[in-house]
Amino acid sequence: MIVIQRVRVRWTAKARAAPAANARRGLDQAVPLPRSLPEGDVVIHEVLADEAVDYARHDEVLDGGVEQARSIGLWLGRNGKTVTVDQLPGSAGYPRPDASTRLFMLTPGQVGRYRANFRFTGCACNPSWYYEDWLVHVSYGQVASDHFVHRQPDREVDHRVHLYGGTVHRGRRHP
Template identity: 30%
Template sequence: MIVVQRVLTEWTKRSRGAPGAVRRNAVPEAFPLPPAVVFHQVTAYEKDDFTPASTADDIIPVRSGIRLSHSPDGHLTVTSATDVWCRCVMVFPRRPERVVLDLPPGTWGRWRLNFRLWEEDSDWRYQKWVLNIADLPGPAPTGLFLATPPIQRDDLVQLTTPTRSRQENRIR
């Protein structure tokens, strides 16, 4: 059974520094799963003071930000689907579609990414996505994603210089 949890946090420049950034950064990267769910989305918006709200579905929506497929060896291949991130005029940084996780059967992983969005007649908005994805032989335990992920990909970038990852910025 494939289970996806997306935790989406969105803010504007008002929450780039304290005290907004403190509340924004306090949003967990995983939440307990509702029973028998396939897609669980948790959103935390600045306009709601970063109070998490969740929805659950029995299908993975097309606009989930990922494409899933099983490889011949049984691994779940998770590919980024950059065409569905936003219907905005601009998204920074631009990222190519690529495999972001390769999950052996019975495992799960976490992919973290962030970006800036701009629409005409609006200010920049910022988003952080955390996607927790499992490929299990049966139903997912409620607390599955609350543990440390066995496989993780971190594509968080410094949003003021969106061409480098945070790790690359620390090296310089």
């Protein structure tokens, strides 16, 4: 079983200022998993805190095979007892989507953490930007409901960038 939790925080350009940043501070943290998860090969706990609803968290659980991870921009591959986790190219306006990027490889019992942020636009006809900050945990094996909250990851990748311009990059990679 592979358990994934993606926590996203979303805001618009009007919420870029410091008071709005303070309102969303700390929302990009792991949260407890629902107590009962489906028995699928891949289970995804999707959590969204959106400025449009005053950052009230909305969550849902998705389950299925490895193809289910594509719905959140990840590609999972299996090679023997190893699971590879890749980031798929997405629709972000910034940073520009590259080809698929290897995030990490996990063996049974290991957890990986991936952090990223993005600037999106709905379509070419709509110049309104919105932003997302992602925290993604991937566990190769079943986990307790508070596993991602308390456990340090075995692998960690940080692809966050300065979203409002400039070239500041806080990236670190521990494959």
